[in-house]
Amino acid sequence: MKPITILLIDDHPVVRTGYRRLLESTPNMCIVAEADNGETGYQLYQEHQPDVTILDLNMPGIGGLETIRRIRAKNPAARILVFSMLKNATVAQSSLKAGATGFISKQSGMGEMIQAVRQVNSGKIYIESELASALAINATRKETSENPLDTLTKREFQIFKLLAExxxxxxxxxxxxxxxxxxxxxxxxxxxxxDLQNTAQLIRLAMNHNVIQA
Structure with missing residues (x-):
């Protein structure tokens, strides 16, 4: 059976080492390349064309979401599994929107990583079960919320206001x-x-909801 070829992108060497050992000790899985940032990861993707790309979101340079977008632009059928320190439904949703086909947190067990890789490789979407439930709840809240700023946490709103200023x-x-x-x-x-793309949109939204004055 042909092994599943994997590209691993994470800026922490210790994390990469741990997951490399886990994946390479699993039958029919092979790490073909590693990168510690998005730019290098994208270049290695083009060079190796792995079956599955596993990446973190918070990295130097272009970051995980932009790396996902670039890979998907190059190959719309790319299979990309995000593994993040953030066990957060909103982050998972953002990853899927960017083009990822799977999302698990780094708190998940080793068995779940293996399961996620296999499922993503088979062409299916894999989301950590707890996050999948939260995604459904968030979708319902978004539909019923009149003010989009109500979806922000207290800290996110603080940062939103400061960015707008x-x-x-x-x-x-x-x-x-x-x-x-x-x-x-x-x-x-x-x-x-x-659903903002740039600072100008953020400022406009802040003005529309009287967070800042024109």
């Missing part, structure tokens, strides 16, 4: 006493929740 991620991190990476994660979440 023109603060950079570094400035927001200093204001809220959190890391720039955490700000970036919240920014990603709120942009996807609100």
């Amino acid at each position: 023109g603060h950079s991620c570094a400035q927001i991190a200093e204001i809220l006493t959190i890391s720039s990476k955490t700000v970036g994660v919240h920014q990603l979440n709120l942009m996807r929740k609100l």
Whole structure:
């Protein structure tokens, strides 16, 4: 039986090592390449054309979502499994919208990773069961919410307002006493929740709902 060829993209060497050992110890699975950022991952995808690409979202450079979009633009049939530190239905939904065909959190067990790879390779969508339930709940909430800002958490709204006021991620991190990476994660979440593509749209939405004044 032909082994499932896998491209692994994650910026943490220890994480890559752990998953490489797991996957290569599984019959009929083979890691053909690894990358620690999206740009290199995309190049390696073109070079190796793996059966399944496994990637994290939060990486230096273009990041996971843009990497997914580029791979899917190159090959609409690409099979991409996201494994993220964020066990979050909204992040999972954003990944699927970008073109991923599977999503599991890094808190999931080793057996679930193997199951997810096999299912994604077979052409099916795989979502961690707990997140699949949350996705359904979020979809219902979105349909009934009159104000899109109601979908934001308290922290996401804080960052939304600061972004609308023109603060950079570094400035927001200093204001809220959190890391720039955490700000970036919240920014990603709120942009996807609100279906925003750029800062101009964010500012316009903030003005429309009187979060900031024109």
